[in-house]
Amino acid sequence: MRRLLLGMIITMFGIELNARAATLPVAATDVAASWDSLYWFLIWLSLVFFVGIVVAMIVFAVKYRKDVNKKPKYIHGHTGLEVVWTVIPTILVLIIFAWGWAVYRDMIHPPADAMEVHVIGKQWSWQFSYSNGNTSVRDLYVPLNKPVKLIMSSEDVIHSMFIPNFRVKQDVVPGMYSHVWFESKVPGIHQIFCTEYCGTDHSAMLGRVIVLTAEQWKEWWSGKKIDVDSLPSDPSFPGYRANFLGEGLPADAAQAQGLSLAEKGKKLYETRTCSACHSTDGSAKVGPTFKGLYGSDVKLIDGTTVKADDNYIHESIVMPAAKVVDGFGPVSAMPMGLVTSEDEINQLVEFIKSLK
Amino acid sequence: MSNTAAAGHTLAHGDNYINHTPGIKSWLGTLDHKRIGMMYLYTILCFFLLGGIFALMIRWQLFSPDSHFVDHDKYNRLFTYHGAIMVFMVIIPLIPAAIGNFVLPMMLGAKDVAFPRWNLASYYVYLTGALFAASTLFLKGVDTGWTFYTPLSIRTQSSATWVLIGAFIMGFSSILTGLNFIVTIHKLRAPGLTWDRLPLFVWALYATSIIQVLATPVLAITLFLLILERTIGIGIFDPKLGGDPVLFQHFFWFYSHPAVYIMVLPGMGVISEIIPVFSRKPMFGYKAIAGATFGIALVSFVVWGHHLFVSGQSEFANFVFSLITMFVAVPTGVKVFSWLGTMYKGSIRFNVPMLYVFSFLFVFTIGGLTGVFLATVSVDVHLTDTYFVIAHFHYVMVGGTIFAFLGGLNYWFPKFSGKMYNETAGKIACLLVSLGFNVTFFPQFILGTLGMPRRYANYLPQFTTLNMVSTVGSWMIAAGLLLTAFYLWRALKNGKPAGDNPWGALTLEWQTPSPPPMENFLYDPVVTDGPYEYRGEKIKLGMYA
Incomplete structure (x- = not known):
C-alpha cells in the first residue's frame, strides 16, 4: 500500500x-x-x-x-x-x-535599485526610451540578472504590456503612468504581447524583451548594435524570432543618441518657455520651482497635500488646472498643450527628477 | 390532480394557449405570458443563431495562425458582435424572459404575471433595442469589443453609438421583466404556496430579478455617459479632456459583473428543478440552495473590481476585491454539493434533461474552479486577457447557462407544445454539444496559460495545433445544436402527445393540461406540500420518466 x-x-x-x-x-x-x-x-x-x-x-x-x-x-x-x-x-x-x-x-514592488525604462504604447507598436537617451521600437533591451522597472504610458488608447515568461502584465493607460518590473534570469529573447484590445492591428502589436549578458549590455548601452539573431530564441516559443506579425509595420529600430532623457528634457524646458515661470534654483516665479520637487509633498490650494510623483508631474503638464499649488492660485496661469507627446512628457519628468 | 384526470381534460377541452385565438395578430398583441414567453424564445433563438454564426466565423479565422479569411477590422467586428449579441440579446434574457415568462406564473399557480401589459411592452422594448443594435451590421459595424472600453470606444469611427443606444434600450426590457417577476412572486402565489414551498427556479428568478432591477440602471447611466462622450465630448472618460478611462471600467463592471449572475442564476434554478424530478427525491438542503442563491446575488455587487486587477486600480482595491471574490466560491460550492446530495440514493432517470444536468455539473465545476484561479490576484495577472479567461467564462456562460437552458428546453418542451420529441435524437444531440463544447474550450485554457492573448485576429504559429482542435470542436457544437433544432421542429410537426405530466413532476405547471389552457389552470390550485416531496406513489408518476 x-x-x-x-x-x-x-x-x-x-x-x-x-x-x-x-x-x-x-x-x-x-x-x-x-x-x-x-x-x-x-x-x-x-x-x-x-x-x-x-x-x-x-x-x-x-x-x-x-x-x-x-x-x-x-x-x-x-x-x-x-x-x-x-x-x-x-x-x-x-x-x-x-x-x-x-x-x-x-x-x-520593484527593488529600489531597479533600472528605469520609459515605455510608450501607441497604435500599434511599443517605444522604449532609456535614461542615457537610447531608444528602441518593439524590442526592449535589458541586462541579465538586473531588476528593470518599466514606466509606461499611452499615446492613444489603452494597451497592455504582457510578458508571459515573466508572468507580468499591466495595462498602459492614457493620461497616467503605470508600472511593471522584472529581473530576468534567462538571456535571449522573450515575447511581448499587447493584451488590451486596442483597435485594428491589436494582434500585430507584439514585441520582444532582449535580455543581454553584462558584456553585450555594455556594448549596446554605449551605442553599438547587437545582432539579435545570434541570441538564443524565446525558450517558450522555440525557433520563433520575429517581433511582429503582419505586413507594413516597422521592424526594430534601436538607436543611440547623444543626449540623455533628462538632458532632452532640459532642452524642452528652455525651448518651450517652461523656464519663464518655473525656476530650477528654488526661487518662486509665476509658478513653483522644479528644484527638489520630485518626491516632495506638495500643498494644494484646496488644502490637501499630494506627493509629487511621476503621475502628479504628468497630470500637471497635461492638465495644469487639475491640481494648483498653494500660493499660486486661485487658477493656474499655465496654458494647456505646451507639451503633448508622451515622449516629451517623459523627458520633462526625467529632467525634473534630476533636479534634486 | 392525477395525471389521467388532467389528460382527460385536455381531450375534453382541446382549447389551449396556442389555438385559443388564431392569426399572427393575436400573437403580436397578446397579453398572455405563455405566448409572450414563446415570442421571446423564438426571437432570442434567432439572435442565438446569428451570434453562433459569428462564433463559427471566428473559429474559422483562427484555424490557422495567419489566416486571411477576414482582415483585422472585420475580425474585430466579428468578436464584437459575437460578444454583444450573445450577452445582451441572448444569455441575459434567455432563461428569465423566455422560459421564466412561461413557467413562473404557472409554478405559482397564477393566471398570468402581475402586469401583463408591461410584459408585452418589455418584449417590444427588447426587440426595438436588439434591432437598433443589429442594424449596425448594415452600417459601419462595431469594433469596440462588447465591453466598449474607453477611450477606444470614444475614438472609433464605427457605428458604436447605435449599438450603445440599442443596449441602453434593451436594459429597460430587463428592468421591466425583473420588476414584473418580483411583484408576481410576492402577490400571485396560490393558496398554501408559502415561501418555503416555492420551487427553486422561482427563488432563482427572484434573486435574478432583484439584480436586474438594481444593476441595470447603472449600465444605462454608463452607456448614456459614453454616448454623450462620443457625441458632445463631456470629458468624463476621455483622458484628452481630463476624464478617467478606467472610471468607465468601474461603471461598466459594476453592472456587468452582477449581470454574470443574471445570466447564471436562472440556469442554476433550472438545474435545481430537473435534478429532484429525475432523482425522485426531495432537494437536498432546499434552504441552503435558496440561501446560496441570495448569497451569490449579494456578493455579486461587490466584486466588480476583479475585472480590473491589471487596469491600474490601487493595490488596496486589488486586495479587497480579490478577498471578496473568493467568497463567491463558497455558495457556488454549496449548490454543487447539494445537487450531488440530491442524486445520492435517488432513483435516477436518464432522460435528456438529466443528461444535460450531468454535462452541466461536469462543465460548470471546471468553470467554477478556474474562477478561483482568476480571483487570486497574482494568478490573474498572467491569465487575464488571455484565452484562459475566454475558456473560463465560456465554461460558466455556455456550460452554465446554455446547457441549463437546453436542459430546461428539453424538460419543459412537452409542456410548451404538448408533444414529445425523439429522445434518442435528444441524447445524441446532448452528447455532441457536450463533447464539442469541451473539445472547443478546453484547449483554450492551455492556450491561455501559454500566453495567447484574446481578441487576436492572427497568432503565433506555436499556438496552431490547439486552435485547430478548438475549431473542430465548434463544428461539433454546431452539429449538436442543429440536430436539436431539427428534432424539436419535427416534434412540433408530428410528435407523439406527451401527456400533461410526462416526467411525473410535482411543481404546479405540470398539474394542468399540455399545452396549458389560456388562464393556465382548470381549477384554482391549492398547495399542500413542498415542490419536491417524492414519496409513496409519487415516485412512479411520469409516462416518460
Missing part, C-alpha cells in the same frame, strides 16, 4: 513536470517561479475537487439508476454535512487568497 502511494506521488510529479513544459511558458524570473508554485497548487486542489465531484456524480448515476434503485431515500438534507462543505471551502479560499496576495506583492 505504501509503495503504491509512493509510486502514485512519483507519477504525479512526473506528470506535473511534463504538464508544466506543455502548458506554461518558461519561468524566467524568480517571481515567475513562485507564480508557478501557486498555480500548480491550485491545479492539484482543483483536480481533487473536480475528480471528487465527477466521480460522485458517476457513481451515483450508476449505483442509484432507476433499474437498480426503485425506492429513493426520502431525505431533505444533513446539517452536519452542509456545515462541513461550507466551512472547508471557506478556509481553503482564504488560504488561496493569502498565498495569492503574497506573490502579488513581490510581483508589483
Whole structure:
C-alpha cells in the first residue's frame, strides 16, 4: 500500500513536470517561479475537487439508476454535512487568497535599485526610451540578472504590456503612468504581447524583451548594435524570432543618441518657455520651482497635500488646472498643450527628477 | 390532480394557449405570458443563431495562425458582435424572459404575471433595442469589443453609438421583466404556496430579478455617459479632456459583473428543478440552495473590481476585491454539493434533461474552479486577457447557462407544445454539444496559460495545433445544436402527445393540461406540500420518466 502511494506521488510529479513544459511558458524570473508554485497548487486542489465531484456524480448515476434503485431515500438534507462543505471551502479560499496576495506583492514592488525604462504604447507598436537617451521600437533591451522597472504610458488608447515568461502584465493607460518590473534570469529573447484590445492591428502589436549578458549590455548601452539573431530564441516559443506579425509595420529600430532623457528634457524646458515661470534654483516665479520637487509633498490650494510623483508631474503638464499649488492660485496661469507627446512628457519628468 | 384526470381534460377541452385565438395578430398583441414567453424564445433563438454564426466565423479565422479569411477590422467586428449579441440579446434574457415568462406564473399557480401589459411592452422594448443594435451590421459595424472600453470606444469611427443606444434600450426590457417577476412572486402565489414551498427556479428568478432591477440602471447611466462622450465630448472618460478611462471600467463592471449572475442564476434554478424530478427525491438542503442563491446575488455587487486587477486600480482595491471574490466560491460550492446530495440514493432517470444536468455539473465545476484561479490576484495577472479567461467564462456562460437552458428546453418542451420529441435524437444531440463544447474550450485554457492573448485576429504559429482542435470542436457544437433544432421542429410537426405530466413532476405547471389552457389552470390550485416531496406513489408518476 505504501509503495503504491509512493509510486502514485512519483507519477504525479512526473506528470506535473511534463504538464508544466506543455502548458506554461518558461519561468524566467524568480517571481515567475513562485507564480508557478501557486498555480500548480491550485491545479492539484482543483483536480481533487473536480475528480471528487465527477466521480460522485458517476457513481451515483450508476449505483442509484432507476433499474437498480426503485425506492429513493426520502431525505431533505444533513446539517452536519452542509456545515462541513461550507466551512472547508471557506478556509481553503482564504488560504488561496493569502498565498495569492503574497506573490502579488513581490510581483508589483520593484527593488529600489531597479533600472528605469520609459515605455510608450501607441497604435500599434511599443517605444522604449532609456535614461542615457537610447531608444528602441518593439524590442526592449535589458541586462541579465538586473531588476528593470518599466514606466509606461499611452499615446492613444489603452494597451497592455504582457510578458508571459515573466508572468507580468499591466495595462498602459492614457493620461497616467503605470508600472511593471522584472529581473530576468534567462538571456535571449522573450515575447511581448499587447493584451488590451486596442483597435485594428491589436494582434500585430507584439514585441520582444532582449535580455543581454553584462558584456553585450555594455556594448549596446554605449551605442553599438547587437545582432539579435545570434541570441538564443524565446525558450517558450522555440525557433520563433520575429517581433511582429503582419505586413507594413516597422521592424526594430534601436538607436543611440547623444543626449540623455533628462538632458532632452532640459532642452524642452528652455525651448518651450517652461523656464519663464518655473525656476530650477528654488526661487518662486509665476509658478513653483522644479528644484527638489520630485518626491516632495506638495500643498494644494484646496488644502490637501499630494506627493509629487511621476503621475502628479504628468497630470500637471497635461492638465495644469487639475491640481494648483498653494500660493499660486486661485487658477493656474499655465496654458494647456505646451507639451503633448508622451515622449516629451517623459523627458520633462526625467529632467525634473534630476533636479534634486 | 392525477395525471389521467388532467389528460382527460385536455381531450375534453382541446382549447389551449396556442389555438385559443388564431392569426399572427393575436400573437403580436397578446397579453398572455405563455405566448409572450414563446415570442421571446423564438426571437432570442434567432439572435442565438446569428451570434453562433459569428462564433463559427471566428473559429474559422483562427484555424490557422495567419489566416486571411477576414482582415483585422472585420475580425474585430466579428468578436464584437459575437460578444454583444450573445450577452445582451441572448444569455441575459434567455432563461428569465423566455422560459421564466412561461413557467413562473404557472409554478405559482397564477393566471398570468402581475402586469401583463408591461410584459408585452418589455418584449417590444427588447426587440426595438436588439434591432437598433443589429442594424449596425448594415452600417459601419462595431469594433469596440462588447465591453466598449474607453477611450477606444470614444475614438472609433464605427457605428458604436447605435449599438450603445440599442443596449441602453434593451436594459429597460430587463428592468421591466425583473420588476414584473418580483411583484408576481410576492402577490400571485396560490393558496398554501408559502415561501418555503416555492420551487427553486422561482427563488432563482427572484434573486435574478432583484439584480436586474438594481444593476441595470447603472449600465444605462454608463452607456448614456459614453454616448454623450462620443457625441458632445463631456470629458468624463476621455483622458484628452481630463476624464478617467478606467472610471468607465468601474461603471461598466459594476453592472456587468452582477449581470454574470443574471445570466447564471436562472440556469442554476433550472438545474435545481430537473435534478429532484429525475432523482425522485426531495432537494437536498432546499434552504441552503435558496440561501446560496441570495448569497451569490449579494456578493455579486461587490466584486466588480476583479475585472480590473491589471487596469491600474490601487493595490488596496486589488486586495479587497480579490478577498471578496473568493467568497463567491463558497455558495457556488454549496449548490454543487447539494445537487450531488440530491442524486445520492435517488432513483435516477436518464432522460435528456438529466443528461444535460450531468454535462452541466461536469462543465460548470471546471468553470467554477478556474474562477478561483482568476480571483487570486497574482494568478490573474498572467491569465487575464488571455484565452484562459475566454475558456473560463465560456465554461460558466455556455456550460452554465446554455446547457441549463437546453436542459430546461428539453424538460419543459412537452409542456410548451404538448408533444414529445425523439429522445434518442435528444441524447445524441446532448452528447455532441457536450463533447464539442469541451473539445472547443478546453484547449483554450492551455492556450491561455501559454500566453495567447484574446481578441487576436492572427497568432503565433506555436499556438496552431490547439486552435485547430478548438475549431473542430465548434463544428461539433454546431452539429449538436442543429440536430436539436431539427428534432424539436419535427416534434412540433408530428410528435407523439406527451401527456400533461410526462416526467411525473410535482411543481404546479405540470398539474394542468399540455399545452396549458389560456388562464393556465382548470381549477384554482391549492398547495399542500413542498415542490419536491417524492414519496409513496409519487415516485412512479411520469409516462416518460
